[in-house]
Amino acid sequence: xxxxxTTETAVRRPAAERAxxxxxxxxxxxxxxxxxxxxxxxxxxxxxxxxxxYGPLVLDPSAQVFHYGQEVFEGMKAxxxxxxxxxxxxxxxNAARLNRSCARMAMPPLPGExxxxxxxxxxxxxxxxxxxxxxxxxxxxxxxxxxxxxxxFYGPSSAYRFMVIASPAASYFTAGSTPLTVWLSQxxxxxxxxxxGEAKCGGNYAGTLVAQAQGKEMGCDQVVWLxxxxxxxxxxxxxxxxxxxxxxxxxxPELSGTLLAGVTRDSVLTLAAELGHRAEEGRISxxxxxxxxxxxxxxxxxxxxxxSMITSIGFVRSADGDWTIGGGTPGPVTxxxxxxxxxxxxxxxxxxxxxxxxIA
Ligand SMILES: *Cc1c(COP(=O)(O)O)cnc(C)c1O
Numbered sequence: 001x002x003x004x005x006t007t008e009t010a011v012r013r014p015a016a017e018r019a020x021x022x023x024x025x026x027x028x029x030x031x032x033x034x035x036x037x038x039x040x041x042x043x044x045x046x047x048x049x050x051x052x053x054y055g056p057l058v059l060d061p062s063a064q065v066f067h068y069g070q071e072v073f074e075g076m077k078a079x080x081x082x083x084x085x086x087x088x089x090x091x092x093x094n095a096a097r098l099n100r101s102c103a104r105m106a107m108p109p110l111p112g113e114x115x116x117x118x119x120x121x122x123x124x125x126x127x128x129x130x131x132x133x134x135x136x137x138x139x140x141x142x143x144x145x146x147x148x149x150x151x152x153f154y155g156p157s158s159a160y161r162f163m164v165i166a167s168p169a170a171s172y173f174t175a176g177s178t179p180l181t182v183w184l185s186q187x188x189x190x191x192x193x194x195x196x197g198e199a200k201c202g203g204n205y206a207g208t209l210v211a212q213a214q215g216k217e218m219g220c221d222q223v224v225w226l227x228x229x230x231x232x233x234x235x236x237x238x239x240x241x242x243x244x245x246x247x248x249x250x251x252x253p254e255l256s257g258t259l260l261a262g263v264t265r266d267s268v269l270t271l272a273a274e275l276g277h278r279a280e281e282g283r284i285s286x287x288x289x290x291x292x293x294x295x296x297x298x299x300x301x302x303x304x305x306x307x308s309m310i311t312s313i314g315f316v317r318s319a320d321g322d323w324t325i326g327g328g329t330p331g332p333v334t335x336x337x338x339x340x341x342x343x344x345x346x347x348x349x350x351x352x353x354x355x356x357x358x359i360a
Contacts, residue, residue, distance in 0.1 A: 003114045007051040009034060009125050022131060025168045027307070028139070032126035036118040036164040039147075040108050046162075049114070051121045054165065060149035064157040070146035071202040072101040075306045077137040077169065078123050078359060080130045081347040086123055086360040088140070089306075089345055091116045093263045098142065101199040106156040107144055115142065116357070118164050124360045126166060134346070135171030139307065140164060169307075179314025179330055180303070182224045182237070183215030184286060186319050189228035190238060190258070197235070197258035208238050220317055222303070226286065227258060234284045240305030241265035242313075244284055245333045246297055254281040264304040264341075270353060271340055277333070289316070293325045300331030310338035 012033045013021075021030045031054050038049040065071050074094045078086050095112035102109050119140060123130065130138040142164045146157030188211040191197020196204060208223065215223045224242070227233040236242055236259040243265075244251045250272050255261050272279035292298035293316070301313040312335075314328035343349030344356065 003038065003046050003049045003111070003117075005036075005049040005051055005117070005121055007121065007125070008053065009051065011053045015128070018128060022129065022168050025170055027169055028167050030167055032122075032129040032138070032166045032168075034122055034125045035166075036122050036162075038110070038114070038118070038162045040160040040162070042158040046108075046110065046114070049118075051125055059147060062149040062151050064146035064148050064150065067151050068146070068153060069201075069203045069206075070105055070107060070157055070160075071143065072098060072105055072107060073141060073143035073200055073202065074098050075200075076119070076140040076142070077306055077345075078119075078130050078140060078166075079137050079345050080132045083347070085358055086127055086130050086138075087345070087347070087356045088119060088123075088359050089357070090263050090267070090355050091119060091357050091359075093266070094142070097200065097261065097263070098144070101201060102144065104196060104199040105201055107146070107160060110144070110162055116359075118142070118162075120359045122164050122166055127360045129166065129168055130360075131168050133171065135342070137169050139167045139169040141167065177330065179312040179325075179328055180221040181219065181315040181317060182222050182313055183211075183218050183220035184316060184318035185211045185215070185223045185225055186231055187211070187214070189231070190225040190235065192228040193257060195258070198255070198260060200260060205238075212238075218317055224316075225259075227256070232285050232287075234286065234289065235259040236262075237303050237305075240303040240308060240311070243268060243302050243304065244289070244292075244298060245300035245302070245331065246292070247299055248276075249278040249280065250333070251280050251282045251284060253284060262305055264306055264309075267341065267353075267355065268304050268310070268337060271337060271344075272333075274352070275336065275340065286318070290321075290323050293323050299326045300334050301325050302334040302337075310334060310341065 035054045095115035099109040144162045148157035148159040211223045225235045241262040269279045304310045312330035344351045
């Protein structure tokens with residue numbers, strides 16, 4: 001079945017207003033002129049695909065998403081290159097992950113070509129919103145919600161809406177230069193075996209807000225999540241994945257089912273091997289993290305994800321004590337990987353893996 005989009009692009013904000021909004025965008029507060037919507041119903045499948053002006057939704061208050069939380073999302077970026085073209089990064093990997101999240105949440109899959117076509121249409125219509133300053137980008141947020149109007153909990157919703165919205169994002173380089181201080185959450189957990197930890201769903205975020213607040217109170221920037229059974233094994237950071245650098249060897253927690261399979265994580269594993277590192281998936285315990293950092297064997301730790309790219313972690317705080325990694329300054333492996341990945345995205349370096357996809 002082919003899904004055909006209609007387009008309605010008559011309404012645009014004036015160039016001066018757009019320029020003012022793009023001057024120093026706070027992340028996720030400003031949105032472009034348009035959005036994508038596609039509806040799904042049990043007996044019709046996907047239909048009513050449209051590019052239309054950005055604006056509030058009209059939904060029945062009984063729509064299932066408000067009560068039982070069937071919602072999944074993705075996060076991607078569009079980059080403007082020096083030659084004026086606009087590209088995105090591995091969009092089919094995000095399309096595939098959306099569908100894995102949908103499968104876990106009993107929601108219908110969206111064809112990968114339709115997902116990518118939706119991005120192309122939206123970025124094409126709003127290409128003036130893609131920043132041209134180095135490191136800046138247009139953040140893309142595809143998501144899907146359950147819209148059947150019923151509070152009867154009879155099973156999965158019989159209706160859904162897939163949407164894409166877009167928001168100009170400032171440089172990660174300015175924020176990325178100071179290493180983060182992270183809080184090891186021992187009171188709360190994010191995901192349990194058999195749960196939804198590997199789905200990119202809003203519910204995973206709602207359950208972590210209280211730990212974020214606790215981390216902030218402890219003077220930390222981000223929360224690190226441990227496994228829920230032993231509270232001993234490192235999972236991830238809740239919006240990004242973690243890498244542990246031992247000189248020339250990199251280790252990232254294996255995909256145990258309780259952490260999100262980041263597209264950036266997968267890219268770093270490939271890129272690090274290409275640059276001559278040993279890049280492995282494994283298990284890291286809190287005791288090992290601390291002992292190896294204190295002994296100097298663990299030289300760097302960084303987080304990686306689409307929104308904050310590659311960010312150095314310098315300090316760890318936990319109920320059992322604090323420790324520093326590699327002197328608390330960004331290390332050479334972290335900086336090199338960040339520069340190489342940014343170079344592939346902005347076109348200043350070759351893309352031997354075919355990761356970059358032109359969208360406008
Ligand atoms: C999105 C996300 C990540 C990072 O994934 P990327 O594809 O690299 O952006 C990591 N952890 C969680 C919980 C996430 O939601």
